[in-house]
Amino acid sequence: MVTIDETAPVIVRLSTTIAAPLATVWALHTDVADWPAWNPDITRAELDGPLLPGSCFSWQTHGLEITSTVQELVPGERSVWGGATNGIDGIHVWTFEQSGDHVTVSTEESWSGAPVEAETEYLAKALHDSLEGWLAHLKSRAEQSA
Secondary structure (H helix, E strand, C coil), rough: CCCCCCCCCCEEEEEEECCCHHHHHHHHHHHHHHHHCCCCCCCEECCCCCCCCCCCEEEECCCCCEEEEEEEEEEEEEEEEEEECCCCCEEEEEEEECCCCCEEEEEEEEEEEEHHHHCCHHHHHHHHHHHHHHHHHHHHHHHHHH
């Protein structure tokens, strides 16, 4: 099982509970090309072909151009992707757990690299705010669709 870099200078872990079926939440999460439709922090997202381990997708968020590679994908349960941009190496893990009529979505991400070491506090806050927004947007869209 692929995990974040526990030695990275920036690690953020967050979760939310969504009142929607797992299938709805998972479909939103894995339809990469549709992310900009429900997450205003993502201005562009492109995936050629299906989302599978080894697949690459490119996306833009907060002015950063990112190319991520899917490292692990367990349908309805877990996804992991990673990549580097502007000297920052990121690993992003998502987990999904159905409990009754709710889904708990947990995300954790690690950032390492020279820019992170130089601006740890600033980048930790930026990542926290970004993931907090992502979860809020996912929750909002999934609950509207439920």
